[in-house]
Amino acid sequence: MHIPVLAKEAIELLNLKSGDNAIDCTLGGGGHSRMILENTKPKGKILGIDIDPTKLDDLQKEFDKNFPNKAKFVHGNFRDLEKIAHDFGFLKAKAILIDLGFSSFQIEDPNRGLSFQDEEAPLDMRLDQSKGETAADLLNSSKEEEISKKIWEYGQERFARAIAKQIIKRRKNNPYIKTKDLILTVLPFYKKFEYSRRHPATRVFQAMRIWVNDELGSLESVIPQAIEILEPEGRLAIISFHSLEDRIVKWRFRDFAKRGKAKIITKKPIVPSEEEISSNPRARSAKLRVIEKI
Ligand SMILES: C[S@@+](CC[C@H](N)C(=O)[O-])C[C@H]1O[C@@H](n2cnc3c(N)ncnc32)[C@H](O)[C@@H]1O
CATH class of the missing domain: 1.10.150.170 (Putative methyltransferase TM0872, insert domain)
Incomplete structure (x- = not known):
């Protein structure tokens, strides 16, 4: 079972409201998506994307039962975010989450x-x-x-x-x-x-x-697409697991802030508490950064 990392912090900083539409670019075991829908119900919808199709069908069934007509899960690479969002009618979103890396079930x-x-x-x-x-x-x-x-x-x-x-x-x-x-x-x-x-x-x-997996190339290319899709005051949250990823997120966010297109919400990355690390060692190296579109 995959335990979502920095979940409470990410959800809080995404600043979700009832009725908001969101995109989860890294659906995994659906942990963050469940929390997003809990915070945007009864009308909020979610588009979930994962490059690994193995869990998609089961998750779709589970979400259809618990959140009827509110979730659409698709197989794809988030580097094609704009095309996928367009194809599934998510032309604008209030919140976008990218939780990089792997799920426990993939590692195992x-x-x-x-x-x-x-x-x-x-x-x-x-x-x-x-x-x-x-x-x-x-x-x-x-x-x-x-x-x-x-x-x-x-x-x-x-x-x-x-x-x-x-x-x-x-x-x-x-x-x-x-x-x-x-x-x-x-x-x-x-x-x-x-x-x-x-x-x-x-x-x-x-x-x-x-x-x-060309992980860094995909990350570089998804950030501008995510900012494009966000509505004004919409937020993008990225959880990274090593310094190469975090550096890309930090510098791309700074570029957008400098150009006056977005506002950085996390001046310093949010890291997991000692408590979270002791109950989920995979969280050890996680860093969360959030930016808001202007
Ligand atoms: C850390 S897990 C996400 C866990 C999820 N937030 C949860 O709560 O269960 C990362 C997921 O992102 C997926 N992934 C990694 N790179 C991707 C990419 N470029 N495009 C789409 N999905 C990707 C992986 O297959 C994996 O399922």
Whole structure:
């Protein structure tokens, strides 16, 4: 079960009123969407988008029962937000939420290879498994410089160059197939005593997830589209989980504020309380920023 992160704070700062229409760009398990509809009932509607179609049908049924005719859930990438919103008649919205990253059920899914916990999982990592290259495809076909650059830029992995070199060497006879193939490539670069702090493959896995799903590109492109769709005084809230994402949100929000198109509501990012972190460790690195359209 996925526990929504910074839910109370996000809902409060979205400043929802009865009858407001909202878009949840990252529907996941529907936790935030449920709270949004609770705060906009009886007339408020929600459009929910997720790149991963696996939960959409069940969620649609659940919401149709609990909030009849108030929720429409669609499969898509939020980088196409304007088109999706247009196609489903959400030309304007009072609130837009983007809760980045993955749901617990995706991380735990053994067919996805998002986590290094399951070493036999296919090295896939795509959130939308219907298209695009898997992490294994990228490692088996990209040039050494590109692999090194991505692992450094997206993972800030200090052994990026050496790991990329090792990947090229290994793949000649042993193409990448399972998560353990990548884990075994990374482990020798770390000393045993370093394992206790965090798994040595954490940074490389983060880099591959960002690369495979073009996470930063999607985030860059959704922000201006969201601001365009918002009504005046409508709010956009973004919850990010690592510094690369947070930096993009911070700077894009500042650009819009400087150009007089929006007002920043959170001068500093909102972070989870100690209490939330202890009950949901996934919240640890979360940061919430909110902007209001002028
Ligand atoms: C952290 S979860 C959201 C959890 C949700 N707020 C809840 O309360 O259950 C992030 C979700 O965003 C989806 N996602 C990630 N990148 C996406 C993208 N570019 N477009 C649409 N959905 C995306 C993931 O598939 C995942 O389901």
